[in-house]
Amino acid sequence: MMRRVLAAVAIVLAGVAAIAGSPITGVPDVEPDAISASDLARRIMDGDVLRIYDLRDSAAYRQLHLPGAVPATMNDVIADAPRSMTVLYGDEAARTWSALNRTGHRNAFVLRGGVRAWLTEVLEPRLAEDATAIERAAFAEAAAQSRFFGGTPRRGVPRAELTPAESAITRAVIRRGC
Amino acid sequence: MMLDPAGALIAAPIIGLAFGWFLERGGLGSARKLSGLFYLTDFTVFRVLFSAVLTAMLGAFWLSRFGLLDLSAVHVPETFLVPQAVGGAVFGLGFLLAGLCPGTSCVAGAAGRIDGFAVIGGLLLGVLTFNISYPLIDGFVASTALGELTLPELLHMPYGVVVLLVTIIAIGGFVIASRLEKSA
Numbered sequence: 001m002m003r004r005v006l007a008a009v010a011i012v013l014a015g016v017a018a019i020a021g022s023p024i025t026g027v028p029d030v031e032p033d034a035i036s037a038s039d040l041a042r043r044i045m046d047g048d049v050l051r052i053y054d055l056r057d058s059a060a061y062r063q064l065h066l067p068g069a070v071p072a073t074m075n076d077v078i079a080d081a082p083r084s085m086t087v088l089y090g091d092e093a094a095r096t097w098s099a100l101n102r103t104g105h106r107n108a109f110v111l112r113g114g115v116r117a118w119l120t121e122v123l124e125p126r127l128a129e130d131a132t133a134i135e136r137a138a139f140a141e142a143a144a145q146s147r148f149f150g151g152t153p154r155r156g157v158p159r160a161e162l163t164p165a166e167s168a169i170t171r172a173v174i175r176r177g178c
Numbered sequence: 179m180m181l182d183p184a185g186a187l188i189a190a191p192i193i194g195l196a197f198g199w200f201l202e203r204g205g206l207g208s209a210r211k212l213s214g215l216f217y218l219t220d221f222t223v224f225r226v227l228f229s230a231v232l233t234a235m236l237g238a239f240w241l242s243r244f245g246l247l248d249l250s251a252v253h254v255p256e257t258f259l260v261p262q263a264v265g266g267a268v269f270g271l272g273f274l275l276a277g278l279c280p281g282t283s284c285v286a287g288a289a290g291r292i293d294g295f296a297v298i299g300g301l302l303l304g305v306l307t308f309n310i311s312y313p314l315i316d317g318f319v320a321s322t323a324l325g326e327l328t329l330p331e332l333l334h335m336p337y338g339v340v341v342l343l344v345t346i347i348a349i350g351g352f353v354i355a356s357r358l359e360k361s362a
Contacts, residue, residue, distance in 0.1 A: 007349050013236045014345035017338040020243055031254065102331070106323060 032097035035109035037117040040087055041145045044068065051082040055090030056115075066111075066118055067149065074099060081105075089114045120163070123151030128159040198285050201226075207285040209277025209293055216274050219362040221355035228348045239341050259322040276300065 043050060044067060052069040053076075054061045061071040066089070072080070074096040077088070082105070088096050089111035100108045111117065120126075125142035127135065143153035204226045205211050214220025241247035273279050276297045278286055283301065286294025312319070329344070330337045 003352075007352070010232050010236060010345050011349065013240065014342040017236070017239050017243075018336075018342040020338050031252075 032094050032101075032110040033108065034112040035087060036112050037121040038142065038145060040066075040109075040111060040118075041122045041149065043085075045145065045148055049084045051080070051084055051086045053077050053086070053088050053090075053096070055088060055092040055096060060090075060115075064115060064119075066115070078103065082108075085109070087111055089118075122146060122149055125151075125153050126157040126162050127153070127155045128162055129156045130159060197281070198288060201282055201285045202289060206282045207289045207291065207294070209286065209291075212279070212282060213274065213277040218358050221359055224355055225352060228351060232345060232348050235341055235344060239337065254328060257324040257327045258320065259324055261319050261321060272300070272304070 040050075040052075050068065052066055053072040054065045054069040055072060055074065055077075058071055061069075065071070066087075069089075074092050077086075077096050078099055081103070082100075084107070086100065086105065086108040087110075088108065093110045093114070097108050097110050113121070121142070122145050125139060125146055127139040131139065139153070139155075145151075146153040201207065205222050206226060211220055211222050215223045238247060238249065238252070242249045269279070276283070276293070278294060278297045280297075280301050283294050283297035287298055288294070329335075330340045333340060335343075
């Protein structure tokens with residue numbers, strides 16, 4: 001008897017599920033492969049063959065984009081059918097990654113944290129005034145990357161300000177707009 | 179909710195103990211019961227495992243639908259078609275010979291069954307052999323990579339419809355299993 005009740009409950013829950021819509025609306029079916037801003041920076045510095053697509057609107061692209069990035073829409077990327085390592089950023093990055101993944105492209109990555117991560121991790125890395133030896137060692141590499149890309153590493157930042165406020169990021173974007 | 183490393187260390191043995199307890203109470207510490215599946219005389223394994231699949235699938239769907247679980251944060255392991263099919267065949271052969279799988283061998287061992295300890299020894303030997311021979315087979319292990327496939331993506335069907343299909347298949351399987359057991 002109990003088995004029949006459980007089976008009936010399962011059928012009802014599954015039946016309603018079939019008309020309840022997707023549980024993950026707006027999110028790709030598969031978690032996209034991601035690359036961190038500092039890893040991407042390292043690959044650019046090493047001269048790796050990369051295709052970088054900026055999937056934001058053209059105004060945002062003109063204000064700031066990653067070195068070597070080309071402005072594109074999801075359809076542009078699919079039409080390009082890149083074969084080399086591909087990095088995507090912008091609101092449409094995850095969906096574009098899923099579309100590329102479905103076409104069999106297994107070497108595409110979404111930039112984790114997008115342009116904001118590029119700004120805070122690569123262009124303007126911060127070192128706390130009370131930084132530990134490990135943090136200082138990690139900062140040395142971040143600072144070298146920052147200088148390579150024309151950024152400004154910042155030392156002696158109060159620990160509470162290690163993650164810059166939105167206004168500071170906006171200022172950084174405007175300062176670098178060209 | 180994300181557990182910190184200390185919380186995860188506390189949660190892991192609790193979940194592990196609960197998993198072992200339910201396997202044992204489900205009768206899955208017995209090699210006779212497990213090997214009955216291969217002779218179509220005892221479908222306890224099928225029932226326990228598919229009940230778990232249904233519970234997890236319906237739970238994940240509805241928790242996600244109500245915004246309590248972010249399915250995009252759930253890890254989907256990559257599919258490597260041929261190596262995983264070969265691995266499945268080797269696993270099945272070992273399962274049939276031993277009458278236990280890795281989880282149930284630990285349960286059998288914990289319940290004091292000597293065959294459980296023998297299977298744990300065998301699986302550790304298998305893990306060691308795999309790792310030692312890895313440089314020879316790494317090309318094969320990474321072959322036929324299909325990415326992180328899910329059924330809705332593979333079948334190009336809405337998630338909820340796949341949930342309904344799997345539920346119907348599982349419950350149909352339960353009915354067929356009961357009939358086969360009665361006729362055995």
